[in-house]
Amino acid sequence: MKRKGILIILDGLGDRPIKEFGGKTPLEYANTPNMDELARIGILGQQDPIRPGQPAGSDTAHLSIFGHNPYETYRGRGYFEALGVGLDLDEDDLAFRVNFATIENGIIVDRRAGRISTEEAHELAKAIQENVKLPVEFVFKGATGHRAVLVLKGMAKGYRVGENDPHIEGKPPHTFSWKDEESRRVAEILEEFVRQSHKVLEKHSINEKRRKEGKPVANYLLIRGAGTYPNIPMKFTEQWKVKAGAVVAVALVKGVAKAIGFDVYTPEGATGEYNTDAIAKAKKVIELLKDYDFVFLHFKPIDAAGHDNNPRLKVEMIEKADRMIGYIVEHVNLDEVVIAITGDHSTPCEVKNHSGDPVPLLIAGGGVRTDHAQSFGEREAMRGGLGRIKGHDIVPIMMDLMNRSEKFGA
Amino acid sequence: MKRKGILIILDGLGDRPIKEFGGKTPLEYANTPNMDELARIGILGQQDPIRPGQPAGSDTAHLSIFGHNPYETYRGRGYFEALGVGLDLDEDDLAFRVNFATIENGIIVDRRAGRISTEEAHELAKAIQENVKLPVEFVFKGATGHRAVLVLKGMAKGYRVGENDPHIEGKPPHTFSWKDEESRRVAEILEEFVRQSHKVLEKHSINEKRRKEGKPVANYLLIRGAGTYPNIPMKFTEQWKVKAGAVVAVALVKGVAKAIGFDVYTPEGATGEYNTDAIAKAKKVIELLKDYDFVFLHFKPIDAAGHDNNPRLKVEMIEKADRMIGYIVEHVNLDEVVIAITGDHSTPCEVKNHSGDPVPLLIAGGGVRTDHAQSFGEREAMRGGLGRIKGHDIVPIMMDLMNRSEKFGA
Numbered sequence: 001m002k003r004k005g006i007l008i009i010l011d012g013l014g015d016r017p018i019k020e021f022g023g024k025t026p027l028e029y030a031n032t033p034n035m036d037e038l039a040r041i042g043i044l045g046q047q048d049p050i051r052p053g054q055p056a057g058s059d060t061a062h063l064s065i066f067g068h069n070p071y072e073t074y075r076g077r078g079y080f081e082a083l084g085v086g087l088d089l090d091e092d093d094l095a096f097r098v099n100f101a102t103i104e105n106g107i108i109v110d111r112r113a114g115r116i117s118t119e120e121a122h123e124l125a126k127a128i129q130e131n132v133k134l135p136v137e138f139v140f141k142g143a144t145g146h147r148a149v150l151v152l153k154g155m156a157k158g159y160r161v162g163e164n165d166p167h168i169e170g171k172p173p174h175t176f177s178w179k180d181e182e183s184r185r186v187a188e189i190l191e192e193f194v195r196q197s198h199k200v201l202e203k204h205s206i207n208e209k210r211r212k213e214g215k216p217v218a219n220y221l222l223i224r225g226a227g228t229y230p231n232i233p234m235k236f237t238e239q240w241k242v243k244a245g246a247v248v249a250v251a252l253v254k255g256v257a258k259a260i261g262f263d264v265y266t267p268e269g270a271t272g273e274y275n276t277d278a279i280a281k282a283k284k285v286i287e288l289l290k291d292y293d294f295v296f297l298h299f300k301p302i303d304a305a306g307h308d309n310n311p312r313l314k315v316e317m318i319e320k321a322d323r324m325i326g327y328i329v330e331h332v333n334l335d336e337v338v339i340a341i342t343g344d345h346s347t348p349c350e351v352k353n354h355s356g357d358p359v360p361l362l363i364a365g366g367g368v369r370t371d372h373a374q375s376f377g378e379r380e381a382m383r384g385g386l387g388r389i390k391g392h393d394i395v396p397i398m399m400d401l402m403n404r405s406e407k408f409g410a
Numbered sequence: 411m412k413r414k415g416i417l418i419i420l421d422g423l424g425d426r427p428i429k430e431f432g433g434k435t436p437l438e439y440a441n442t443p444n445m446d447e448l449a450r451i452g453i454l455g456q457q458d459p460i461r462p463g464q465p466a467g468s469d470t471a472h473l474s475i476f477g478h479n480p481y482e483t484y485r486g487r488g489y490f491e492a493l494g495v496g497l498d499l500d501e502d503d504l505a506f507r508v509n510f511a512t513i514e515n516g517i518i519v520d521r522r523a524g525r526i527s528t529e530e531a532h533e534l535a536k537a538i539q540e541n542v543k544l545p546v547e548f549v550f551k552g553a554t555g556h557r558a559v560l561v562l563k564g565m566a567k568g569y570r571v572g573e574n575d576p577h578i579e580g581k582p583p584h585t586f587s588w589k590d591e592e593s594r595r596v597a598e599i600l601e602e603f604v605r606q607s608h609k610v611l612e613k614h615s616i617n618e619k620r621r622k623e624g625k626p627v628a629n630y631l632l633i634r635g636a637g638t639y640p641n642i643p644m645k646f647t648e649q650w651k652v653k654a655g656a657v658v659a660v661a662l663v664k665g666v667a668k669a670i671g672f673d674v675y676t677p678e679g680a681t682g683e684y685n686t687d688a689i690a691k692a693k694k695v696i697e698l699l700k701d702y703d704f705v706f707l708h709f710k711p712i713d714a715a716g717h718d719n720n721p722r723l724k725v726e727m728i729e730k731a732d733r734m735i736g737y738i739v740e741h742v743n744l745d746e747v748v749i750a751i752t753g754d755h756s757t758p759c760e761v762k763n764h765s766g767d768p769v770p771l772l773i774a775g776g777g778v779r780t781d782h783a784q785s786f787g788e789r790e791a792m793r794g795g796l797g798r799i800k801g802h803d804i805v806p807i808m809m810d811l812m813n814r815s816e817k818f819g820a
Contacts, residue, residue: 016777023780050818052799053806057819070819077820097820225820252820350411350777354817356810357779379795382453382781388797 003366003402005242005294006285006328006339007394009065010321011058011253012303013343014359014378016350018311026305026314026349027360028377034326035341035362035376041334042364044373045386047394049345053356056391058303061344062256064391066236076159076227080255082149084248085141089229094155094186097225097252098140098148099165100124100218103198106172111165112146114216118271120206121148124218127204132196134189143251144272146218150193156228158186163224164194173222190223197221235261240399242293247284249276253298262296272300274317278324286331293404299324306347314349338365338401340394341376361386361394367401413776413812415652415704416695416738416749417804419475420731421468421663422713423753424769424788426760428721436715436724436759437770438787444736445751445772445786451744452774454783455796457804459755463766466801468713471754472666474801476646486569486637490665492559495551499639504565504596507635507662508550508558509575510534510628513608516582521575522556524626528681530616531558534628537614542606544599553661554682556628560603566638568596573634574604583632600633607631645671650809652703657694659686663708672706682710684727688734696741703814709734716757724759748775748811750804751786771796771804777811 015025048054049061050070059077060070078095089095100121102110116124122142129140137153152158162177173194176187198220201207207217237244238261246262248254249272257264267284269277281297288295299321305314325341332339339362346357360381371385386397399405425435458464459471460480469487470480488505499505510531512520526534532552539550547563562568572587583604586597608630611617617627647654648671656672658664659682667674677694679687691707698705709731715724735751742749749772756767770791781795796807809815 016779025779046795046797051806052803053808053810053815055810055815055817057817060819074819348777351813355813356806356815378779379781382779382795382797383793388799 001336001366002404004289004292004337005398005402006289006297006337007294007398008297008299008325008339008341009062010302010318010341010343011298011300012306012345012347012354014346014348014357015306015314016348016355016357018349021311025378026311027318028379030315030318030322032318032322032376034322034329036374038325038329038339038341038364039362039373039376039380041370042362042368043371043386044376044381044384045361046358046381046384046388047342047361047391048358048388049391051390052358055354055356056345057354058252058344059256061391062253065344065394066260067239067392067395068232068260073231075230077225077252078149078227079230080227080259081143081147081225081251082151082255083258084251084253084255085143085149087139087141087149087151089151090153091229092154092156093228094152094159095227096150096223098150099222100146100148101220101222102216102218103173103220108166108169108171108173108220108222110216111169111222113218114210116146116218118142118144120218121146124201124204124206128197128200131200132193134193136189138193144249147251149251150223152186152189155186155189158182159226159228161186161190161226163222164190165222165224173220194221194223230259232259237261240294240395240404242404243291244294244296245288245292246296246298247281247288248296248298250298250300257296274301274304274313276301278320279327282324282327285328289332289337302343303347306349307352309349309352311349334364335366338363338368338398340398342394358388361389363397363401365401367403411746411776412814414699414702414747415808415812416699416707416747417704417808418707418709418735418749418751419472420712420728420751420753421708421710422716422755422757422764424756424758424767425716425724426758426765426767428759431721435788436721437728438789440725440728440732442728442732442786444732444739446784448735448739448749448751448774449772449783449786449790451780452772452778453781453796454786454791454794455771456768456791456794456798457752457771457801458768458798459801461800462768465764465766466755467764468662468754469666471801472663475754475804476670477649477802477805478642478670483641485640487635487662488559488637489640490637490669491553491557491635491661492561492665493668494661494663494665495553495559497549497551497559497561499561500563501639502564502566503638504562504569505637506560506633508560509632510556510558511630511632512626512628513583513630518576518579518581518583518630518632520626521579521632523628524620526556526628528552528554530628531556534611534614534616537610538607541610542603544603546599548603554659557661559661560633562596562599565596565599568592569636569638571596571600571636573632574600575632575634583630604631604633640669642669647671650704650805650814652814653701654704654706655698655702656706656708657691657698658706658708660708660710667706684711684714684723686711688730689737692734692737695738699742699747712753713757716759717762719759719762721759744774745776748773748778748808750808752804768798771799773807773811775811777813
């Protein structure tokens with residue numbers, strides 16, 4: 001019997017011991033009856049998205065989990081972000097990820113402009129697109145939250161340009177570095193783009209309103225992650241001979257999923273932010289299972305809580321994800337599906353960023369052997385029957401349990 | 411928060427079940443309260459220095475643990491030995507490790523000349539340097555214990571020469587083999603060197619004294635491990651952007667540490683032998699932690715007890731190491747450091763040499779997840795949360811927990 005597969009990536013899931021939780025991690029501390037039940041009937045393990053100890057980006061981690069060696073395929077984040085916001089890109093385009101930020105007296109005081117809303121970012125981006133004049137064609141578009149993308153048409157050869165993001169607050173923005181004549185030209189264009197955008201943003205009515213409300217204003221652009229066309233030799237759908245759909249809200253992961261070959265859906269209410277409608281995403285998964293063999297569900301806000309060093313919020317978001325998973329489990333026949341739950345990487349609160357800690361992994365459903373684990377958490381995963389595997393092992397294991405793998409040899 | 415790292419290599423740590431210990435290994439049988447406490451708060455695992463079942467040398471194992479593929483970098487042991495005793499080597503030098511041995515009627519009866527002291531070896535080496543005449547320039551210098559190094563200047567091209575060490579006692583020394591004209595020339599020089607040295611040693615006053623005392627005389631040289639300049643593409647300090655210091659007594663490991671980029675220190679009393687002053691080494695580690703980000707501590711005599719098939723002495727040396735570790739733990743803040751303890755390889759007593767058994771590994775300190783293990787030993791390591799990893803995973807895992815890794819991707 002061929003089964004269907006559901007791969008649930010809880011972005012930034014893994015963590016380190018939290019003192020106020022008595023040394024438990026947020027996943028261990030959270031009340032997650034649905035994942036715990038899957039752990040009891042299924043099998044756990046730990047997975048290293050790239051390799052032990054190597055912190056992975058969300059883009060490289062997803063590439064790896066979907067079977068592509070990121071050291072060979074990865075060409076920078078910007079391209080995925082741009083694909084993810086629905087831009088049609090040419091192979092000679094150069095794309096960047098952009099943050100709306102707050103600058104005061106030449107110092108970046110908030111790298112995310114108080115996490116402005118998606119709507120605000122989209123309106124500000126529109127004003128920039130209309131008013132900034134560059135010597136090359138460009139596309140500037142809001143993504144989710146404070147994020148945006150910039151595409152410089154036909155400038156792919158200048159990909160060795162640097163960034164102006166100081167990555168910590170309290171510092172001035174950097175000057176764009178460059179390594180050759182093409183990237184020098186891109187650096188000059190970017191400086192001009194940032195200068196003109198600053199003027200447009202300073203006087204925009206959204207910022208006037210935010211200023212009056214005492215909120216950080218989105219008056220500066222931090223540009224990084226120059227990216228060009230990734231080297232994906234074979235689409236996921238061809239490689240595994242499945243119809244593959246994805247339920248994703250954030251642009252970066254949408255872009256990766258598109259590049260790999262998924263049909264990507266974002267149900268109404270799915271924002272990638274803390275307020276995201278998790279049940280809407282679960283419903284979309286159930287709907288897609290009618291037509292698709294393999295459904296990838298991405299859930300972002302657990303990662304954001306790790307970046308914000310907010311363990312209690314991380315617990316809350318994990319519990320939200322658990323309810324989402326409960327909805328899915330209620331609406332499938334567990335004999336006929338294989339469900340895998342993991343993160344793309346760990347985002348420990350103490351690190352406020354991605355770490356190289358392994359990520360707990362749970363696989364349950366038809367055909368799955370049962371191990372000794374009794375709940376879903378980092379410590380239980382250490383004694384899980386899957387052992388310690390690589391991110392790129394997950395899909396082959398799922399496809400095998402789905403009875404869709406091809407034998408090598410006779 | 412960036413943490414500091416302490417990597418403690420207990421040379422030859424791992425073992426196999428010992429009957430007189432009721433099937434326990436020396437590490438399991440030994441009384442090690444300090445390592446056991448670290449095991450309870452930290453995480454265990456097993457590491458294969460090179461790959462499962464492959465016995466590693468101390469040199470190749472350390473190369474691997476410090477991130478270099480020994481199959482690509484390793485050019486023989488002699489070079490590290492020579493670096494380790496403080497010789498300045500040129501890239502076209504050919505270096506060898508040498509044992510002082512005892513020969514009687516053409517038969518090697520003790521490959522280590524009764525483990526003569528460092529002082530005796532240095533004096534004998536001096537006599538050889540002064541009295542032996544060769545057609546090429548050479549340097550001969552005592553190392554630790556019965557060990558010495560020989561450097562033939564400018565002879566690197568003859569590296570495919572064999573050895574005269576029969577590796578077991580009760581046999582005559584071998585004739586040096588060779589594979590090409592360059593190594594044939596080196597083989598001839600080595601035969602001449604051994605012949606002249608034998609004459610010098612036979613009549614040396616140190617040996618006359620040892621003969622009177624009924625001790626094995628150091629009257630012969632066993633030469634092996636031809637080595638040339640290793641291929642280390644990037645220093646440890648550059649790769650990880652840390653200031654790195656090492657506390658090591660034995661020449662071979664000093665040489666590897668120097669080649670990799672460590673500043674190497676040998677405190678007074680640290681001999682690499684059973685009598686080594688372990689607390690002096692612990693004090694040096696604490697002192698170095700003021701200035702250095704990463705400190706590597708090497709402890710030799712556990713390995714020697716394995717080579718000597720002396721399980722009780724191995725237990726004693728493990729307990730000595732535990733006291734050394736206790737001193738270190740007492741003098742650091744465990745939230746602010748990451749401590750890893752392992753061996754470079756297993757040296758089971760029954761094998762009297764290195765084996766390919768995996769080596770138990772313990773990591774404790776800030777940020778470390780806790781597993782179910784309750785003491786440090788081979789059997790507990792099997793259920794450790796680190797799983798079974800490779801030697802070259804250790805440093806990336808440590809650097810990640812030290813919050814000094816760089817994310818790949820975004």
